[in-house]
Amino acid sequence: MILLNFSIYDFSDFINSIDTWLVETFSPTIGHLIGLVLVGTCFLLFTALLGLSLVYIERKVCAFFQQRLGPMRVGPFGTAQTIADIIKLIFKESLITKQSDKFLFNLAAFVIMMAPFIVLSAIPFAKGLQALDMDIGLFFIISVSSIGVTGILLAGWSSNNKYSLIGAMRSGAQIVSYELSVAISLMTIVILTGSLQLSEIIASQSNGWWIFKGNIPAIIAFVIYIIASTAETNRGPFDMAEAESEITAGFHTEYSGIKFAYFFLAEYVNFFIISAVGATVFFGGWMPLHIGDATFFNNAMDFIPPIIWFFGKVAVIMYFLMWFKWTFPRLRIDQLLTLEWKYLLPISIVNLLLMSIVALKGWHW
Amino acid sequence: MRIIKNIGQYFGEIFHAIKSLLTGMKITGYYFFHPKEIVTQQYPENRDTLKMFDRFRGEVVLIHDSNNEHRCTGCSACELACPNGTIEIINKKEIDPETGKSTKAIDQFVYHLSMCTFCNLCIIACPTDAIKMAQTFEHSVFDRSKLTKVLNNPGSKLMPGIRE
Amino acid sequence: MSTEQTVLGNETQEYFINMGPQHPSTHGVLRLLLTLDGEIIRKVEPHMGYIHRSIEKMCEKDSYQQIVHLTDRMDYLSCHINNEAVCLTVEMGLQLEIPERVKVIRTIISELTRLASHQLWWGVMGMDLGAITGFLYGFRDRELITDIFEETCGARLTMNYNVPGGLMFDIHPNFQKRTKEFLAYFKKKLPEYEELLTGNVIFEERTKGIGYISKEDVISYGVTGPSGRGSGFACDIRKLHPYSAYDRVEFKEILYNEGDSYARYMVRMDEMKESMHIIDQLIDNIPEGDYKAKTKAVIKLPAGEYYQRVETARGELGVYIISDNKKSPYRVKFRSPGFSNLSALDTMAKGCKIADLVAMMSTLDLVIPDIDR
Known part of the structure; x- marks a missing residue:
């Protein structure tokens, strides 16, 4: 049976x-x-x-x-x-604004749910608990998660509201730029694993997580990943697209009822996904904490089920992201782009180079 | 040299920025791990222990003693002092059973809570200290007409010796 | 303008957006008609009147005692100072000698009001910039001041504690104790404010160099209070024309010359310290005496014109009364600080972004009922 x-x-x-x-x-x-x-x-x-x-x-x-x-x-x-x-x-009544593009307006709510839903399929929750274990898993996640911006742009455009439009345009500029940093910081670890397959990335961390094994570049990459992925999901302090004190609620100003719930849900699923990807790539996903060959310690850690390790790590990363959100003021849109193009992107490219040197010289553990 | 200095400045800025962000996080983090410092209260649950300050202006009440007697002579000083027309005093003629003289007494002391701005001017205007501010604050009702109140109890009388 | 409009040969078009009357960061029913080019502001046109209650006209039918409580509803965050302004004008007209005790108590409560107002402003400033946590910290500390007010004056927001000639009643026996407790508490909490916002790199980026207004412009628009002092305009009425007990206390007039949002922010942060310093000097030295000078039940000002100004938390409040020797004034005019401060918004906001406009409005510390009256 x-x-x-x-x-x-x-x-x-x-x-x-x-x-x-x-x-x-x-x-x-x-x-x-x-x-x-x-x-x-x-x-x-x-x-x-x-x-x-x-x-x-x-x-x-x-x-x-x-x-x-x-x-x-x-x-x-x-x-x-x-x-x-x-x-x-x-x-609640589902309102549609006058003279809005009703087809796109309704479509946007579904498009925005699509991207996170597809990405979830590639996330390994525990050993063997993964819907799609592709050999290009990480690449798949990065590319599919950027579909989400289409939903935001559609919502902003079809709402027939200038606030929504501003929010959508901000969001478009923001997500397109921050994808670069997210991808490059994840690539930094891929240099060490040599594979884009998520199960292999996790398997490569069976003797220690990359954040510990990968030397300083891994830590820098993690910090950049956290900042950039927060921005990519439109969470505070980078919630320019919503910015309720400036443009009321941004792209979902005109949505109400269950369609608003879709936007809300998509935001939180995205939030889960960035934490899960971060946990998988940098903290070994469901892999328990192992230190090299310390067998007794490793066995003790193995006693805790992988699914608890996975959700525990995700929860810790989420807690930090919430901490950021509820502490910092919001950036301005041009400062946000400055941060990406002048700080995060150059640093992450140099970091990628550093990591290549580290990998070539074998300085990592 | 200048390039090195610029690079130093670039990283100096980054470190300064991170430090300033961490100081902010320290404060919110402190409160997160000290739930004893939570200041909000759960209102209807703490109704029994909730006590307003003595001077809190909740609503105007006419003081009655145990004999159902009040101190209001119907002089309308409060009505005049009120900026909003909150108080309306309707007087009646009353014949004193002992002396047989007709005197003025209040028939109805009407108080429109919906119009009151709680400025306390009526209380200080009252020459006989007949009215005071009560500390009640749960004034919401389902019908606006319930906010118009008659303050004198039915059958209440003027306390003897006040008019002199 | 034309060069920016044709970036890369693409013609852009200006468009209008109505910010308000219902908008989270106009703090009330202010309507701003923005002319935008993308996110860049070309013009700001404030439209007022959404909360006009004709307080000045209502004053013409009220007695002088009754006028006082109407001023609570103007700038509700510095209501005690508004009350004091009217009382001072009436007392000036009556040439009343006010007991020393009244002057000192009025000064202490005025400074407490200023502190409460600045605390709320600090919280709202954080909220406008997206740091919602600051909003609750600001309110947490303000609650303690409103507790002091509630115990002594009987109300938390619209206190109406002043009457022409003095105070409505004497201070509560707990007043001094509570105030001292609050000062000790707040001296520990103020550094927290600075750590959470002032030093924060995002906050500095959002405010430094944003919303610049020169000293000349500040003077010509009549911007007063902390907003004016952020541009180096020495306009503190407490220093220039001391009233109540301000002539006997030692305090600094905070001046910053940068003229940007950050300078206006710093003025208020430093003013909180100065307010605490003023209260520190007075709280143990409240002279004994009456809490009210003897006045007639019906006050009639001698025919003439009277003008008195005070420094509210937002700037210079002027009360102008014309009397024709009746029990209510012939005409009352309030020179409210918010109205003049708002007029400078267009000059400040030109060329800035929408997000900057929100930060600027926060540093102007607008209270809409004060603008509309």
Whole structure:
């Protein structure tokens, strides 16, 4: 049967047994199709859960930074608050502005959900728990995540609102520029792994994470990655596209109800993805903390299931990103571009060069 | 030389920037890990312990003693002092049963809470200290007409000895 | 303008955008008609009147005691100072001798009001620049001052504590204790403000050199208060024409010459320290005496014109009363600081970006009911 192979430490047997069972029970085509639908449903459920929990966590974390209690009313310690919010958003009237491009206006909400949803499929959650393990996994993530900007531009353009348009244009300029730094800082680690496949990137960290093994360039690359990826997801202090004190809510000013919820959800899924990619590339993903050949220590660390390692690392990175957001003022759009083109990009290119030297000389561990 | 100096300046700026950002994060981080310093309160839950200051201006009330007697002579000083027409005093003629003389007494002390700006001028204008500010603050009602109140209790009388 | 409009041979077109009357960072119902070229501001046209309540006209039917409470509703963040301005004008007309105790208490409460106003401004400034956390820290400390006010005056925002001739009632017995506790507390918290915003590199980038206005322009537009002093215009009424107890306390007039948003920010930050310094000197030296001079129940100012100005948290507030020897004034005119400060916005904002406009408006510290009255 299927469940016999279940192990919290390694999901590959479990997943394979489901696959075999499906293929054996139905014909191979239908079995694979059912498998696809199953994976899709899992991701849909996961996205919904992720959105619900992240919104709650962010509100609570933000409240504690600001000496507040945060949501406390719905459910114990306000845990059901986001569910109540979602119910409210579902029942809210979906307004469309006059003379807006109604087709694009409705389409934008779906386009913006598409990109993070596709990217999620390439994220390795635990050993064997990954929908697509391509040999160009990292490249796939970088390229697909940039589709998201289309949704923002569509939303801004079709809203027939000047604030939305400004927000969309800002966002376009911002995401296009910061992609470079994100890609280059990730490439820095790819030099060491020699592979773009995420499972291999993780396997290469079985004797220590790249942030420790990769010498100084890895640390610089991580800092650049964090800054650039925050900017790429339009989170504070780089939330120029929304900037509620300047352009009300930017590209999603005119959205209400469930369509607004899509934008909100996409933002949080993106937030999860950048943390997950950062954790995978720099902190070994689901790989437990290993130090070289210290067998006893390594075995002790292996006792903690990989899925907990993965979500733990993601949570730590998320916490830092929230810390940034709730501490710093927002940059101005031209300063944002200055930061990218004059500081982050040159530094990351030099860093890439440095890392190549490090890799050639074998200075890393 | 100049290039080195410029490069030094470039990195100096970066380090200064990072340092300034970290000082800011130190403060928010401190509060995150000290939840005891949270200042917000959960209002309806702490209703029992919530006490307003004595001078807090919640609404105007007419003081009644245990004999259902008040000190208002109906002189309308508060009505005149009020900038917004919040107070309306409707007087009636009353015949004193002992002396048989007809005197003025309040029939209704009407108070429009919806118009009141809580300026306290009526309280200091009152020559007999008949009215005061109460510390209640939960004034919301479902119907605006409920904000118009008659302050004197039904059947209440003027306290003896006030008019002199 | 023409060169910038034809970048790379592409002609651009100016467009208009209505910022307000409902906009998160106009702090009220101010409507700014922006002429934009992309994100760059070509022209700012303020449109007012969305919260006009004709306070000046209402004053013409009210008695002099009643006028005071209307001024609470003008610049609600420095309401005590507004009240004091009206009272000082009426007292000047009546040639009343005010007890020393009243003068000292008025000064202390004025400075507390200024502190509270600047705390709120600091929080809002952070919020406008995107640092929402600062907003709550500012309010956290302001709550303590409003507690002091509530205990002594009976209200948290619209206090109406002054009456012509003195104060409505004496200070609460706890007043001195609470004020001292607050000062000790806030002296520890003010460095936090500086660490969170002042030194922050993003904040410096957003404010330094932004929204420049020269000293000449400041004088010609009549910009006063911290906004004027940020351009080096010595306009502190507390120094120039001391009223109440300002002649007997020692404090510095904060002047910065840069004229940009950062200078205006620094003026207010330093003013908070000076306000605490003033309160420090007075809080233990409140003279004994009456809290109110004897006045008639119906005040009638002798026919004539009276003008008194005070320094509110936003600048110079002038109260101009024409009396025809009746129980209510013939005409009252308020010279409100916000109105004049707003007029300089166009000069400051030309060539800046939308985000800069928000930062500039924050450093002007506009209170819309003060502009419209």
